[in-house]
Amino acid sequence: MVLRVIFRAVIMGPPGSGKGTVSERIMKSFGMKHLSSGDVLRTNMKAKTEVGLLVKSYIDQGQLVPDDVITRLILHDLKGLEQCSSLLDGFPRTVTQAECLDKVYKIDTVLNLNVPFETIKERLTSRWIHPASGRVYNINFNPPKIPGLDDVTGEPLIQRNDDKPETVARRLKSYEMQTRPVLEYYRASARSARLGGQP
Numbered sequence: 001m002v003l004r005v006i007f008r009a010v011i012m013g014p015p016g017s018g019k020g021t022v023s024e025r026i027m028k029s030f031g032m033k034h035l036s037s038g039d040v041l042r043t044n045m046k047a048k049t050e051v052g053l054l055v056k057s058y059i060d061q062g063q064l065v066p067d068d069v070i071t072r073l074i075l076h077d078l079k080g081l082e083q084c085s086s087l088l089d090g091f092p093r094t095v096t097q098a099e100c101l102d103k104v105y106k107i108d109t110v111l112n113l114n115v116p117f118e119t120i121k122e123r124l125t126s127r128w129i130h131p132a133s134g135r136v137y138n139i140n141f142n143p144p145k146i147p148g149l150d151d152v153t154g155e156p157l158i159q160r161n162d163d164k165p166e167t168v169a170r171r172l173k174s175y176e177m178q179t180r181p182v183l184e185y186y187r188a189s190a191r192s193a194r195l196g197g198q199p
């Protein structure tokens, strides 16, 4: 008989802390499915779906999209992952989202990437992408061969609207106000579980 262990993790950290990169490594090493809320939203924006059009202005301005919109999308996608080990990246980002998730999907562990805000500002504002392929460059440690141009196609690189300095500042503020409390929420749940359900 083969026993399959299903393990469910959430990876947290400020925008630009490297959640995507670390998730990819975990996914490869442990064979977990990766669900990134940012990727789900960007796919919708690219396809110009109703949700994509609705969320674009929030994302471009560095604000969180409404809880009900993102929760519906992610809980829908999670239905397909019930029988797999999974890593949630970028969701939940508010306590309301964490509470909704808890009702339907029990999380085994939470990973937190603790990166100083100054490092993040530097990282995000130096990130440039080739929109057609998704290739990512960093002007400090992975620059394109010719400044401003994609190495493969020679096409111009752009900055994601939400990587511009003023938007990065807004995203970090929203992380501090809305997402940091989620860490405390999970710490309190873990304490309560250790105490047999008492707060």
Ligand code: AMP
Binding pocket: 015, 016, 037, 038, 039, 041, 058, 059, 062, 063, 064, 065, 066, 070, 089, 090, 091, 092, 093, 094, 097, 162, 171
């Ligand atoms: P990310 O790539 O994870 O940094 O997400 C890009 C943007 O998508 C964020 O700045 C938010 O505007 C939006 N977003 C992603 N996940 C969530 C979430 N769980 N709740 C609200 N907004 C989100």
